[in-house]
Amino acid sequence: MKILTANRLTDGEAVWFSTDHRWAETxxxxxxxxDKAGEExxxxxxxAGLANNEVVDVNLIDVQLxxxxxxxxxxxxxIRAAGPTNRNDLGKQARPAVSRAA
Incomplete structure (x- = not known):
């Protein structure tokens, strides 16, 4: 299984392409x-996101449920999904609604 990740061009935030067809911060x-068709x-x-200057560093990454x-x-x-490892009060892990990915 794979998902699509990138960094938002405007602020560098790590983002993932979501089921509601947008780049989400979680x-x-x-x-x-x-399958291969889904990956393609x-x-x-x-x-398209890269060409439209929405995101950079676009990658498919391996995941598991x-x-x-x-x-x-x-x-x-x-680490990209959870936030920096040196401060738990910063990044995605400091947001109360975000589940821990790590």
Whole structure:
């Protein structure tokens, strides 16, 4: 399974392409590709976002579902989803409505 991630061009915020067809600041509702056709569709969306100067550093990343939550498999992506590791009062993990991705 894969999801699409990028950084928003205006402020550098890590974002994920969501099931409501927008770039969201949390990983929770990311659109999941479970086959090659889904991956190609997400890649096309990422290329369009890049071409429209909405996002940069567009990537498909591997994820797994753990108790119904989307979890990145790589540590780098877990950190991007949760926030900086040196201060729990900053970044995404400081927001009360955000689930912990790491």
């Amino acid at each position: 990983i929770d509702h990311s659109e999941i590709a479970s 569709r997400l890649e096309a969306i990422g290329h 753990v108790d119904g939550e989307i979890r990145p498999t790589r540590l780098r992506e877990q």
